Amino acid sequence: NAGVTQTPKFQVLKTGQSMTLQCAQDMNHEYMSWYRQDPGMGLRLIHYSVGAGITDQGEVPNGYNVSRSTTEDFPLRLLSAAPSQTSVYFCASSYGGRGKNEKLFFGSGTQLSVL
Amino acid sequence: KQEVTQIPAALSVPEGENLVLNCSFTDSAIYNLQWFRQDPGKGLTSLLLIQSSQREQTSGRLNASLDKSSGRSTLYIAASQPGDSATYLCAVRDSSYKLIFGSGTRLLVRP
Numbered sequence: 001n002a003g004v005t006q007t008p009k010f011q012v013l014k015t016g017q018s019m020t021l022q023c024a025q026d027m028n029h030e031y032m033s034w035y036r037q038d039p040g041m042g043l044r045l046i047h048y049s050v051g052a053g054i055t056d057q058g059e060v061p062n063g064y065n066v067s068r069s070t071t072e073d074f075p076l077r078l079l080s081a082a083p084s085q086t087s088v089y090f091c092a093s094s095y096g097g098r099g100k101n102e103k104l105f106f107g108s109g110t111q112l113s114v115l
Numbered sequence: 116k117q118e119v120t121q122i123p124a125a126l127s128v129p130e131g132e133n134l135v136l137n138c139s140f141t142d143s144a145i146y147n148l149q150w151f152r153q154d155p156g157k158g159l160t161s162l163l164l165i166q167s168s169q170r171e172q173t174s175g176r177l178n179a180s181l182d183k184s185s186g187r188s189t190l191y192i193a194a195s196q197p198g199d200s201a202t203y204l205c206a207v208r209d210s211s212y213k214l215i216f217g218s219g220t221r222l223l224v225r226p
Contacts, residue, residue: 004158033214042119042204042216058213066214074126090158102147106158 001034002026006091006107012097013081013111013114021076021110031075033058033093034066037085037109043090049074081114117142117209121217128195129225130200136190136220138205143183150179150190153202153219162203163190195224 007022025032027060033048045058049068065077074093078085091107118141128134138148147166151159163172163179165188171180175182178191192199 035216040218042218043206044216057191076213092159102149102153103161104149104159104214106151106160108158109156 004091004093004105004107006089006110009108011110011112012028013078013112015023015081015083016112019081021078021089021091021112023074023076023107024071024072025074025093025105026091027095027105028071029093029095030071031102032101033092034064034074034076035090035092036060038087039046046076046089062102064109075082078112083114086112086114117145117207117213117215119205119207119215121131121203121205121215121220123220124130124218125208125221125223127223127225130195130197132195132224133191133193134195134222136192136203136222138188138190138217140186140188140207140215142184144210146210148179148205148207149187149214150177150180150188151204151206153204156202159204195222197226198222200224 005024030051034046035043037043044060047066049055052071055066089110092104094104120139149164150162165172165181176193181188185188202219202221206214206216
């Protein structure tokens with residue numbers, strides 16, 4: 001009964017390094033998304049996917065890439081880390097989009113620090 | 116642009132009190148509104164989802180209402196317990212189908 005699994009839980013990067021945050025769900029959800037949470041700013045949508053092979057940008061997509069080759073996995077890539085990307089990152093999934101069961105399930109988060 | 120505001124930012128109450136958390140949004144053209152709970156260092160847990168055609172949803176001691184015309188939602192917690200201490204966030208699904216979050220209300224229920 002794993003739900004949404006994110007790895008790693010913590011990561012420290014140097015400016016300019018690249019890395020991939022992993023997200024996997026075992027609920028056969030069509031919709032997956034990545035958010036970042038910063039103090040006083042709530043959660044902001046980075047990228048989202050409505051199904052395998054389909055991705056789209058959210059509010060704050062710059063500096064991040066995503067892909068969705070399978071229904072289960074939705075990795076987030078930081079191309080060249082910057083201090084402004086220091087944040088807590090959450091992956092979320094739901095069964096479907098418009099008109100379907102939209103209850104969101106969240107992973108436990110990745111705390112990223114960029115020095 | 117849709118904006119979601121939650122007031123107060125923090126709330127401290129004694130155990131047993133009934134309390135109301137507020138959420139307001141600037142654009143009434145929404146698909147739905149969700150309330151979430153977040154414990155420190157953890158992800159978010161969905162508590163209640165209200166479709167735009169609905170006025171309220173209930174789950175146990177929680178009741179959420181939605182007034183689209185006034186751009187407001189409230190989360191009512193009955194007979195609060197120390198285990199209810201957490202941050203509560205609301206989020207609206209706006210007309211472009213993006214989920215827009217408020218910054219949350221941090222609740223402390225004192226024994």
